[in-house]
Amino acid sequence: MQSGDKQVFQIQKSFGLELGRFRLKEGMSEAALQEAYQAMVTNHLSKQSGWCGQHLVKLGDGIFLDVAFAQTEDHAKTICASWRDQPVCDTFLAFIEPISMEFGTVL
Template structure:
């Protein structure tokens, strides 16, 4: 899996209610930025003026590009105006997938499957990682993907996208892709469902 980037910003706001509103608006805008994965918005438990934002990106380049836009772009002027002072800001590499935001309206696809006879789990997992790295993570709207092993011996492939429509489109992109075909050659699909978080 490629390195992901986590942006951590600690700051204070003058008007917490207005800051909450502007932060929600900023999230709505930034979700469409290339490479965006998640934005965890924290507020101080003892002081509502204290804020920490954890923003996950697919790459440092995506994080830095977005930081420039948020810092200078007219679309984020209202958000910037609520910030009284910035205590710290930094970008950090993550050698595992960055945290995936789970927001109402995010789409998901859950595929249930078994391994074909004679296929080792390690081989399936390696093929899955290649497929995610080389193809799925590069699709518009993709937010994250996880495998789960159930007690029954079946597996779940859980994909999160920024909408149900995008989740379906990403699933349709599997057809004809060599990395996806290599993964599919190792498994016996049982079911597939789409939905969205509420």
């Protein structure tokens, strides 16, 4: 659910989680990364079945996290797979150097 630019949802037990860890490519703008991320969430990811919310997190060591919540872990995996061949997702991916991606379930 979204309210303006803010996502409003309550994390619940059994929610699925996608945790993507990455770095910003050298020479890329963090502001442009944030714009591309928001466009990807607004125009594609938030429209996928089972999507509950998503946040971009910056850690102190130059690493970023993409934290996505879905109704189930299977929904999270399906939503992640939906990135393929989506121009709005490709734009975001052009900014990053992936480190890892993990899936889980809220206990």
